[in-house]
Amino acid sequence: MAIVINIDVMLAKRKMSVTELSERVGITMANISNLKTGKAKAIRMTTLDAICKALDCQPGDILEYKSENASQE
Template structure:
């Protein structure tokens, strides 16, 4: 998928655990892991807002686009 989730990067910068972030955001650690590992198909803006508030960052610090090699070959 061309959208890459960089929550790990922000967690490391903030020296915060997945469990602590999940508590601050109000989601389960399992759901946060799905998002963190790039397996989520969607993210609610309210969740993105809560992540940005908890990590003191911008949405662009958490999400980025990369070209999909399969699409480029088509």
């Protein structure tokens, strides 16, 4: 997938655990894990909003586009 979710990077920058983020956002640790590993196929805007509030960041700090052709160049 060309969209990479960098929640783990922001968690490290904020010195926050997955458990704490889960509690602040109101979603399960399993769902956060699915986001971190790229297994999630979608994210609700309300969830993205809550993650950004909890991590005090912008959506662009979490979401990154990587061209699938970049590895072939």
